[in-house]
Amino acid sequence: MQLLHKSQYAVIAYTTIEGVVMRMYERIRNLREDRNYTQKTLAEILHVNQATYSRYESGVLDIPSQALIRLAKFYHVSVDYLLGLTEEPRWKDKK
Secondary structure, three states: OOOOOHHHHHHHHHHHHHHHHHHHHHHHHHHHHHOOOOHHHHHHHHOOOHHHHHHHHHOOOOOOHHHHHHHHHHHOOOHHHHHOOOOOOOOOOOO
């Protein structure tokens, strides 16, 4: 097995994190569009203006944790799903 140089590991880690983050923006946009909501509607739910919400969706502005929690509750999905950490949209009850 060939070992990578530490700078190559950093590139792999950055690429992985960037992919997860981009998936988050796609997911919040897709959830909104699939349910036929406007950005204005979601902005009102999050108590921000439409331009701010648009920046959240495009990735120009980081989404605050409280906004992520509100979105997760609104769409009935887990925050992990919104963040792109899991493909399963809902929490599974463990029995």
